[in-house]
Amino acid sequence: MKKFLSIFVLMMFGISLSACADSRETLVVGLEAAYAPFNWSTQTANEHTVRLDGQIGYADGYDVVVAKYIAEKLNMKLVVKAIEWDGLIPALQANTIDVIIAGMSPTAERALTVNFSDIYYRSEQVMVVLKTSQYVNATSLTDFSGAKVVAQLGTLQDDLTDQIPNVNHLTPLESYGAITQAVRSGEADAFVAELPVAQSIIGTNSDLTFVQFDEENGFVVTDEQVSVSIAFRKSDTELLEQINEVLASITTEQRNEWMNDALDRQN
């Protein structure tokens, strides 16, 4: 028992020591590690993974690849912390992390609190449904009229849900894990997701599929809504400029390749 406790005491000190490194030589990135394919956690390291600070395991995914690229270009040491979605912006403001690279859409509301970089990925919005669902052959939002639709609390997809005519907008859930379960169990008919997220979910859940829309039949979205950006503290403008320069050097082809690789690794 004593040994057991002393291991934990050591563990705690280890965590607290690793938390206080100079922020200008290190880039401390916050992400959920639960939003595949942008970021997820794994127990096996590979060339793309980064050790998760303060816990056992590694982060992998598109965001991690981007974070690694940025850290390398700026010659900074990369530290990745897994933080719950609701805690990401508070953690940024509390200096616990320097940037959020977590598949976050740069909405106008969030931009009141944080600064956003240029876009580092752009995607389309789709609906994920059961393969056996009556909505499988839908081609427009109107086809989803009356459907029970769920989304993640506090996300763009939750706002978009209201664009479906006569939608039965269910109470938003905590995570994509819970949302996937809601649709698999029939509690919800569908959920709105970004294309890469939908692809990754159906990749591991063979009973699900997704519905895509033409531009005129789908969700009405602005540029900033369907893209993801890196979030910074309002005061941190220098780092923002440096990272924007790095992002500009990544081509669209490169981005798509990274995303496809991430989808492959996940399955």
Add this chain to the structure above:
Amino acid sequence: MELPDQSEFLKTIIYLFVTYYKIILYGLGVTILLSVVGTIGGFVLALGLTQQRVIHIDKKREKRFTRILKQTLKSLGNGYVTLFRGTPMIVQAMIIYYGIATLDIFSWWNPLTAGLIIVTINTTAYISEVLRGGLQAVPIGQMEASRSLGLTHNQAMRKVVWPQAIKNSLPGIGNEFVVNLKDTAVLSVISVVDLFYAVKQSASATYRTIEAFVIAAIIYLIITYISSKFVNYLQKRVGTAKVVKV
């Protein structure tokens, strides 16, 4: 090991556990650590808090200043219990963790240390109520007898009333430990890597959520079952009066 197909429920559970056992066991360790530290720390702090709440005010003999001071202490103690019993731990966690992190005054402030402190202050409030009940269950004759044998009020409290009150409270305190094992799951909201959080992470790559949480349910059930048995055993050994068999 390959990820089993969607239809293979049991195989998926085994796959998730085998692949993620390291973080799951780590999370289990953190859950146990939180409950042990929370319950022991909460008990020690609750002793002081409860004494503060039942402080004896002698209206005839004590000076006005002393009476006001004691009454203030009493009200503060009661206020503490009202505050921490009247708000959910998940809300306390968000406010305390991010509040203090924003102030940026402690270099050791991280989710785990914050979680340990939050569960301790929360448990203190609950155990204080258990102890107060334990004190009230001690017959008034105990105090009267002690006083008539020449003990002061404080001596009687310390040597006669409190030991019996603690004995009375043991089942309640043990229960608080079992409750903590489960309730610390809410600390995952501030990213404490407890069992709940670890299991959630283990489903993050595959979105096989139910399967992952079945693992959590089994582990929670095992640890709460074992600790309830242990609490019962402890209760028998300490020998709280003779119990009616039901």
